[in-house]
Amino acid sequence: MNVLVVGGAGFLGSHLTERLVAEGHSVDAVDVLTSGSLANLAGARTLGGALKIHTLDAGAEEFPALVAMRAPDVIYHLAALPPGVPAEHSASDAMRTTLAVLEAARTLGQVKVVVALSAVALYGDVPAREQPVKESQQWSPVGVRGVITRCIAELLAMYREEHAVEFTALALANVYGPRQRPDGGVVGAFAHALREGITPMVHGDGRQTRDFLYVDDAVDALVRAAHKGSGLVVNVGSGVATSVRELWSLMAGPDGRSPAPSPRRQHDVSRFALSPTRARIHLAWAPWTDLTVGLRGIGR
Helix, strand or coil: CEEEEECCCCHHHHHHHHHHHHCCCEEEEEECCCCCCHHHHHHHHCCCCCEEEEECCCCCCCHHHHHHHHCCCEEEECCCCCCCCCHHHHHHHHHHHHHHHHHHHHHHCCCEEEEEEEHHHHHCCCCHHHCCECCCCCCCCCHHHHHHHHHHHHHHHHHHHHHCCCEEEEEECEEECCCCCCCCCHHHHHHHHHHHCCCCEEEECCCCEECEEEHHHHHHHHHHHCCCCCCEEEEECCCCCEEHHHHHHHHHCCCCCCCEEECCCCCCCCCCCECCHHHHHHCCCCCCCCHHHHHHCCCC
16 A cells, blocks of 8 residues: 655654554655654664655645645645644644645545544533543634634535535544654653653643543554544544643652642643544554553653
8 A cells, every 4th residue: 555644754653654564564654844854754764664764844836746746545634733832823724735635635636544633622622421521512712723624624624515525533642652842742841851850830720620632542443444434523532531740640650749820721622531432443452551651651
């Protein structure tokens, strides 16, 4: 299978690229290297597979020609709204690159598009009685990032209806794991604080909960989405809500210093967990990495 991964040098993209190369697929990793790094692909390069790396913006003029030349069976778009980059600064890039991916798929034909979306941004603050969140939950985007995330999901549906571009959109929980940047999520920030011996910062009182998903589990869902879940938005999470306070305790241990409090962020969701039921049915996927086990692989 020929696969093109937009954002292939990023945290999630590099793990996906490594898995695909290991399985013997021909992979083109496309990354402008704003938040990604070629160092993330060091492991994939040692596997001896068919990997080509292109330092290129998916919104650049050269991108359609690259897609036409490489003729992928699947395009993964993992770089719409990279973590650590304020959505206000990247909103136009998100729409530009998403449209470029969809147009390239439409022009080439017979290309599956798989997109990773932030579930928290898409669903917003969901009442406790309606959690873990199912796909039937009404979208209630939070902030600019949420609005753009919803626009991307609606673009996918429109291109499928009007241009027969097949897609699967994965609404991901908070993905964590090795190679995550300090600004890429709370696990990455806590791991950085532990390595550097500094006091981490917690927004609000730390009681807000999230659904934490180990990166290998997320990659497995992405791989399965290449052939399953067509035309659907599929939640990919553990169904377990863990507070930020509890996360710090798990990572720092009983003797860890207390995090420094800071004001709660605007649009910060209070509680969140995703139901994996649709993923089990349509992707034949379920999470297998317990949070305590996954955190051991982060390193300190």
